[in-house]
Amino acid sequence: MLSLVRKDLRITRLFWLPAAFSYVVFLLLAVLDPYLLVLTGVFLTMLLVATLLLIDDLSRTDPLFAGLPLRRRDIVTGRYLSGGLVIAASLGLFLAAVAGLRALLGPRAAHLGVLFTLRGVLAFLIPALILLALTLPLYFWKGLGRAALSVLGILMGVTIVVLSAVRSSPPEKPGDGTVKTGFVAELLDRSTAAVRGFVSWGEAAMGGTLFAVALVLAVIAVLYVSWKLSVRLYSRRDL
Amino acid sequence: MDYALEVKALRKDYPGFTLRDVSFALPPGYIMGLIGPNGAGKTTIIKCILNIVRRTAGEVRVLGRDNLRHEREVKARVGFVLDEPPFYGYLKVGTIGSVIAPFYESWDRALFRRLCAEFELPLRKRVSALSRGMKMKLALAVALAHRAELILMDEPTSGLDPVFRRELLERLSRLIQDGRTSVLFSTHITSDLERVTDYITCLRAGELLFSTTRDEILEKWAIIKGGNELLTAETRGLIRGLQSGPHGFRALTDRAEEARRQLADKGAVVERGTLDDIVFFLARENGHA
Numbered sequence: 001m002l003s004l005v006r007k008d009l010r011i012t013r014l015f016w017l018p019a020a021f022s023y024v025v026f027l028l029l030a031v032l033d034p035y036l037l038v039l040t041g042v043f044l045t046m047l048l049v050a051t052l053l054l055i056d057d058l059s060r061t062d063p064l065f066a067g068l069p070l071r072r073r074d075i076v077t078g079r080y081l082s083g084g085l086v087i088a089a090s091l092g093l094f095l096a097a098v099a100g101l102r103a104l105l106g107p108r109a110a111h112l113g114v115l116f117t118l119r120g121v122l123a124f125l126i127p128a129l130i131l132l133a134l135t136l137p138l139y140f141w142k143g144l145g146r147a148a149l150s151v152l153g154i155l156m157g158v159t160i161v162v163l164s165a166v167r168s169s170p171p172e173k174p175g176d177g178t179v180k181t182g183f184v185a186e187l188l189d190r191s192t193a194a195v196r197g198f199v200s201w202g203e204a205a206m207g208g209t210l211f212a213v214a215l216v217l218a219v220i221a222v223l224y225v226s227w228k229l230s231v232r233l234y235s236r237r238d239l
Numbered sequence: 240m241d242y243a244l245e246v247k248a249l250r251k252d253y254p255g256f257t258l259r260d261v262s263f264a265l266p267p268g269y270i271m272g273l274i275g276p277n278g279a280g281k282t283t284i285i286k287c288i289l290n291i292v293r294r295t296a297g298e299v300r301v302l303g304r305d306n307l308r309h310e311r312e313v314k315a316r317v318g319f320v321l322d323e324p325p326f327y328g329y330l331k332v333g334t335i336g337s338v339i340a341p342f343y344e345s346w347d348r349a350l351f352r353r354l355c356a357e358f359e360l361p362l363r364k365r366v367s368a369l370s371r372g373m374k375m376k377l378a379l380a381v382a383l384a385h386r387a388e389l390i391l392m393d394e395p396t397s398g399l400d401p402v403f404r405r406e407l408l409e410r411l412s413r414l415i416q417d418g419r420t421s422v423l424f425s426t427h428i429t430s431d432l433e434r435v436t437d438y439i440t441c442l443r444a445g446e447l448l449f450s451t452t453r454d455e456i457l458e459k460w461a462i463i464k465g466g467n468e469l470l471t472a473e474t475r476g477l478i479r480g481l482q483s484g485p486h487g488f489r490a491l492t493d494r495a496e497e498a499r500r501q502l503a504d505k506g507a508v509v510e511r512g513t514l515d516d517i518v519f520f521l522a523r524e525n526g527h528a
Contacts, residue, residue, distance in 0.1 A: 007338050010338055011327055063286070069314040070314070239292065
């Protein structure tokens with residue numbers, strides 16, 4: 001299993017330099033909204049995870065590793081560990097890039113300090129891990145191409161639902177019947193407000209630490225269910 | 240007796256193809272050839288043994304152990320070469336060895352390098368720059384470098400030049416001399432099998448036609464040549480595949496002795512058939528072509 005992780009680190013040696021470069025380029029767009037920064041970071045992370053899967057998909061190595069002294073369960077576990085490792089490394093790159101941004105912009109970017117707190121780290125890790133938990137069972141079931149399309153479909157579906165909700169919800173100011181800030185900005189405002197509301201509610205109900213622990217446990221549970229599902233699906237797949 | 244490989248009533252259902260209850264056994268220290276026309280099920284058998292595809296029913300025992308219950312242990316003692324060697328194209332030959340090595344406790348780094356040198360594989364060359372034949376050699380080096388006791392090969396000689404093909408076959412012959420290593424390989428080039436195999440298993444459209452020793456095949460199976468007037472109902476009873484023209488017929492029989500007794504004095508020629516003949520005629524038997 002660890003051999004699989006070592007293998008994944010070896011085959012992905014090439015992409016870390018471009019990955020670091022991407023972070024710098026994206027973050028140098030000087031986006032100062034911490035939510036947007038996290039969103040960008042998670043997006044780049046999922047690109048890295050997809051690249052890891054793509055390398056094996058293009059080389060068609062599934063039958064090779066299925067023939068090595070491994071069970072399908074080991075292969076799945078190795079993938080989850082590698083995915084986790086890519087996310088952790090990507091978090092490191094993200095924080096390094098944000099630190100660079102703060103150093104560059106000084107007081108203008110002081111508020112980005114929140115990203116270095118437990119809250120900031122969890123805001124990065126939780127969506128990344130949930131996306132991983134969503135992607136891998138589909139990947140092990142149908143392969144990368146179909147998994148990517150399905151995840152894209154799910155994300156688009158969620159976006160459409162949220163957009164519809166934004167559109168049909170009453171305007172915040174009475175008498176203001178138009179969306180002045182544009183659809184995407186409106187969507188972002190409302191969704192970040194929803195996230196803020198959820199976090200405030202959780203922290204008020206349980207206290208900050210307990211809420212963070214509850215979130216971590218929930219993500220672990222999601223990952224466990226996802227792993228079990230992946231093992232079951234991949235064990236039944238002919239390669 | 241613990242066979243190197245024992246396949247019992249193996250079945251695999253695909254949409255449009257079924258491998259039907261195939262059984263055969265390979266004793267340790269021998270080479271078995273798997274033959275049959277395209278789509279006969281040769282690759283499916285090899286993939287079922289490696290659990291690359293899941294069997295629908297049946298049992299596979301490798302070196303005395305069930306291949307699913309003892310999957311890791313079994314695979315650690317098996318080397319394999321797949322039809323399409325699946326390696327990372329952008330990695331170098333030497334790196335492929337380093338990527339695969341941690342998966343096998345018995346991996347012999349020095350042996351891998353020696354095999355690469357013997358096969359004239361430059362360690363610093365990228366896999367994507369290798370020809371199909373060279374990729375096949377790399378797959379062979381990987382399959383042999385952990386001193387496997389059972390080696391499974393799916394069309395290992397396709398894409399290889401005749402010189403290396405001959406060398407490979409000689410290597411396989413030397414490999415089994417220790418009495419513990421066995422080889423199962425599928426091929427379309429049946430002349431390869433005649434040189435080195437001890438056992439031959441023949442499939443057609445997912446069904447096992449026979450699995451026996453090469454000597455028994457060469458003893459029992461023969462080609463009959465004669466004039467069309469010899470094609471009586473009695474003669475047809477001996478025949479397992481027929482090719483006829485205005486000047487006579489060629490046919491395959493699996494009862495060579497009986498055919499000689501019945502037909503030799505009537506002017507027919509009953510001669511030893513090649514494996515190529517056997518595959519060709521069996522593919523045409525009862526409209527299977």
